[in-house]
Amino acid sequence: MANREKNKKILLELLKRPDNSRCADCGAPDPDWASYKLGVFVCLNCSGVHRSMSNRVKSIQLDYWEDQLVAFMKSNGNASARALYEKAVPVYYYQPQQKDYEVLREQWIRAKYERMEFTGETKYPPISYTTGFYEGILWKKGKDNMQFLKRKFVLSDREFTLTYYNKEDESKGPKAVISIKDLNATFQPEKISHPHGLQLTYQEDTHTRNLYVYHECPEEIVTWYNAIRAARYAYLKTAYPTGSDEELIPKITRNYLKEGFMEKTGPSLTEPFKKRWFSLDSQSRKLLYFKGKLDAEELGVIFIGTESKGYCVKECIPKQARGNKWKFGVMVETPERQFVFMCEQEREQREWLDVLRQVMSRPMAPQDYTIVPESHNSDCTIVCIKDFHIIISTDMYVQLQQILYQF
Template sequence: MTAEQEINRRRLLELLARPGNGSCADCGASDPTWASFILGVFVCQNCSGIHRSIPHVSKIKSVVMDPWHASEVKLMTALGNNAAKAKYEQRVPTFYYKPTFLDCHVLLEQWVRARYERNEFVCVDKQEPYSTGYREGFLWKRGRDNGQFLNRKFILSEREGVLKYFNKHDAREPKAIMKIQTLNATFQPSKIGNPHGLQITYLKDNSTRNIFVYHEDGKEIVDWFNAVRAARFHYLQVAFPGASESELVPKLTRNYMKEGFMEKTGPKHTEGFKKRWFTMDDRRLMYFKDPLDAYARGEVFIGSKENSYSLLPGLPPSTQGNRWPYGITIVTPERNFLFTCETEAEQSDWIAAFLMVINRPMLPQEYAGESPAAVAPSPSTWGHPSLSEGTEEETRIPSGPEYVWLNMLGRSESMADEEDAGQDRGKMWHIPAVCCESLLSVRRMLQLRLWPADGVAIKEQDKSLSVLQPEISGERLEPQTGKYPKCAGKPRRSKQP
């Protein structure tokens, strides 16, 4: 290395100490050791590979190993990461997902290309594919029964408030309608087995439904992802008019806290342990027979330590039948859940995820069984403060009595454990709350953690909370049908099967 090259290398190392240059310009990873001498940015090794795929836009060198010319160092001195951000991120939409070094490759690649190659955040017209409120196209969707990926037509409509897909290209009626209110999307390339794999979840009949899709073009699948985020953002702006953008953005889409295989046993702890795929979505622990199942076999609600939830490493001494040695016991007010992990590292990761949730105080809406990332009022209550606000002021409803549908747990705080119990034990039902004057009592019920018995309707009258018990033991309210009950004062009931 010549003396001039050594001087240039030292100068580059000095530039790395400047504000903004100490982390990758694209993904935020610390200590970048590569740089684009065309764009004037310092990047990490992972992002440097993406820059090499667009040689007509960017050219990469190692800060330490490659020789640098004085003119190249001069350009790096004049620009840098902060200047590049100001230039290439002038008009990034609030809802647009900015990936980090923890995200999958397709998100990072399209973020780099959108910034430098397509100039999407300089020219607003180039944002139309995901910002207009309507998107139509074809995605490869995995079949629920046969596991084959078939080409399906998808339509996202903010005006209708839905994402829907069609089994046939010329079909008039959609196969499924997913409300934006409960929609979530997260990239799952490893699980789906495709680098562009996207998992979409929504609520169907009060149960979480998964569908798995991909597109051959990375830009297309990322545009779909950001279109979902845009639709969610605009919906939440209407649903929560007083919320700031910084409060809404974390609720647009969410990644799961932890996923992986564990073994579990039934409520009596005498059943054999079964290997299941577990997904932790905030306080909801769902388990599946296969990672790509459309529906969960069951769900477990994980509350907080203030509500008598706790975790014990290991299993009770009398436990038998487990093949994996590293146990976890989740203690709830009603029963203990026993899980086992294959390795000690997996056990540590699951314990850390569980404790993160258990040690966090519950929000008011979580007492109603809602995920904080998905909770939002129904369209009929837009314009009124949400139940999650927990304010003490009365909310006057100008149009007389209305119904507010609440997700209340039935017999158990732990959610449906149909695989073990053989019945819809603890299933979530929508309970009509008749609001004659305000929502105040409903809020107080949530804050005071008043769990009604199975099939109880909550009625507000004269600002007092009264509970209507079913007259016949073993009866319950029907699940929400989307229609108001015929009688405001008495809950509809149906015989248990």
């Protein structure tokens, strides 16, 4: 018993070292498991992946540790493992954190310890996401239905494009050629109802276009994700040649700051409320709303500026609300108009208030001014229809919005 307690005390002391105080794989604080095959300290979630790979693990608190295993952990640890298994991780490769989806964490762990992808040794054939070109089949959701069909995708960082075909036969030409410039990829397993679900977003004319895809193989979908990140990184290095990796890496891909359903009314705040799916893109300062959460195109976009530019968000109780089933209101004020949304729960109301204030409190970057509405502090609004710009009065704009809201 004394030996058991002594070894446990040694392991707990090892955990106090800075490199061991966080999970070797996802960075979760206070890891309480360890792989005595690799000599790393990991969290409970990551320990399950190691166990599935036969990287023998034990609980530091609950299991008995033999002297030789404790000695092995003392002579290794997270820093030593990182120096070996993470020696050559590409700067664009996404290293998942504690709250990331399981498919990302599992494939990161397998890439490190099972496939040995980051030891710096030359591999042949080369790892797919390092080549600048990748092609394969993904299951893609139809634009107007929930049916997922096999489609061929081709990614090229030489041409900075992602191309997909409606049929595997390429002779009929591509269905779409997507510029890497505005492409984003984010995992959405719950939204797509598949553990490997990936949402691809890009700009098409003046609209945001969404593609929803998945692959049955977890390694394949994560390879696609990191291949897209590699292509995006190559584009950013070309577009911003003086940009540092510290500046460019956060721009490669991004998750939405918050998503969810809210009820929305029209411009005069008297129209019936309708349920809409909202996505807050913090990087572009856009609050997009859709009829359904898997829609291909948005119904509208609200630019979220700063308080100094006339934007604010607050709780509200609409006086003339019609048709709303939910009771917790959020009002977003812009220089053009007020937007009123209703949340189902008070918790959701608080979350939306917090994230919107977070965006409003962040100073606008130079590129933000290219998308800010030109009608600020004006009695006129510029309406863009394809390649035409029409200047109308703000009152007429509100009436137009009321008509369009019915569709």
